[in-house]
Every structure is written in structure tokens, then in C-alpha cells.
Amino acid sequence: MTSIIINKASPEDWEIIQELGILTFTETFSEDNSEEAMEKYLEESFNTEKIKSELNNSDSIFYIAWEEDDPVGYLKVNSGNAQTELQDNNSLEIERIYVKKSHHGKKVGQLLYDQAVDTAKALQKSYVWLGVWEENLRALQFYRKNGFVEFDKHIFRLGDEEQTDLMMKKILD
Secondary structure, three states, rough: OOOOEEEEHHHHHHHHHHHHHHHHHHHHHHOOOOOHHHHHHHHHHHHHHHHHHOOOOOOEEEEEEEEEEEEEEEEEEEOOOHHHOOOOEEEEEEEEEEEEEEHOOHHHHHHHHHHHHHHHHHHHOOEEEEEEEEEOOHHHHHHOOOOOOOEEEEEEEEOEEEEEEEEEEOOOO
């Protein structure tokens, strides 16, 4: 496998983020959710205006994983008011680590996760946290392997459907 390079995304990368987001979310969750719920969520979460706004928010940072000229995954982290919950100034939220199915098992997710931890440390955060769907066993295993522990639950809306996310955090050294 060619080496993977992680680069910070700029506002001009909105189309790459949009395409990766739609593709990876669909690959990961379409089997377990209705077509209507998926369509509604994708339109709400990955429309052009929303992606551009998120990329221009100084409290959100995106990173893209590249294999040569091919974007294969991305990371979105949030601090301050950009966090979806908590909004603790001592924390960094990992909102998304999305990797193309073709690159599952090739350490891309681990590289993006490592970037999130490096970012949190550079921002002098004391812990990182995230929400992960309770049915996403692959992701739960990944985060537990990386030292995350469950501390709460919240409702994640996918279209008109409500799902339970486990909220997990990891204290940084």
C-alpha cells in the first residue's frame, strides 16, 4: 500500500469533504437504515452551505487522508462552541472519522485518530470525546482499543429516526 498523508483541509476543499462524507456515511450506515432516513440525513449534513460553513468555523478543523491523489478519509474535530454537546473548553470533540470502505483495515482510521489526539494536545486539551452509534461495533471496538471509556448516552437523529449514541472519552496524558 502507498503511504497515507494527512493534510489539514482548507475551505477550498469543501467538495472533497462533501463527497467523502456522503460516500463514507452511505457505505457505513445504509444497510442498517431506511433510504428515507439516509437521504434526509445526507441532505441536512452534507449540503454545500453546511460544509462550507463548517470549514470556515475557526472552532472546527478538518483533515483529509490522501493516498497519492486519492482522498480516502477525513477527520473533523471541534472545540469550544463548535462541539455538538459538552462544549467544555478542556475538551476536543472528534465528530467524524470517516474512511472509505476500500481502506478499512489499512490503518487510515488510526492515522486520523492520531491526528485528532495530536491536535488536542497542541490545543492543550485534557481529553477527547465523541459519540458513536451503539450498533457500530467496528467503531466501538476501535475506540475501546484506543483507551476510550463510555461516560453517557445521547440521541442521534438520522432523518426522522432516533438512535442511541454512546458518548466516550479519553483522558490525555
